[in-house]
Amino acid sequence: MQARLKNPVMLIPGALQALMALDKSTEAADVPYVTRKLVHLRASQINGCSVCVDMHARELKKAGEKDERIFAVSAWRETPYFTEPERAALALAEATTRLSDRADAVPDDVWNEAAQHYDEKQLAALVVQIALINAFNRLNAATRQPVGAWG
Numbered sequence: 001m002q003a004r005l006k007n008p009v010m011l012i013p014g015a016l017q018a019l020m021a022l023d024k025s026t027e028a029a030d031v032p033y034v035t036r037k038l039v040h041l042r043a044s045q046i047n048g049c050s051v052c053v054d055m056h057a058r059e060l061k062k063a064g065e066k067d068e069r070i071f072a073v074s075a076w077r078e079t080p081y082f083t084e085p086e087r088a089a090l091a092l093a094e095a096t097t098r099l100s101d102r103a104d105a106v107p108d109d110v111w112n113e114a115a116q117h118y119d120e121k122q123l124a125a126l127v128v129q130i131a132l133i134n135a136f137n138r139l140n141a142a143t144r145q146p147v148g149a150w151g
Helices: 015-025 033-047 050-062 067-071 073-078 084-097 108-117 120-142
Strands: none
Touching (some): 015 120, 033 084, 033 120, 050 067, 050 120, 067 073, 073 084, 084 120, 108 120
C-alpha cells in the first residue's frame, strides 16, 4: 500500500507536537500505561487503522504483555485475560469510537461501569485518550498510511 499523502501531521507545522502534548497531558491522571495502550489498540481495530494496530500491539508487547492478551483485545468480552477496570476502559473506548451505533452514544451503564474503576481525572484522561487515538486513526486511514512508516 502506498500513502495518498504524507501524514498530515507532518505537513502542518506544529500539528504532531500539539497531539503529542495532548497525549502527554493525560499522564498525570495515572491511568495505567497498559490500559491506555489497550484502549488505543481496540479503537484502532474498530477504525481499521493498520498503522495504529501495529504500533499499539508492539507497544503492549514491549511493555511485557502476553500474546494472549494482545491477540484477544478484539474479543475482550469473551476472554478471561482482562481486569474489570480494563474491561470498563475497553467498553468506554468502543462506545466512544462508535458514536453513531446507538441513539445514546455512550450509555449510562458503560459510563457508570468506568466510573466505578476510575476517578474523575482518570475518566477525563481516558476520554481524551480515546478522542486522540480516534483522531490519529482518521488521519492515518484517510491518507492510507502504510504499516511501519511510524517507526
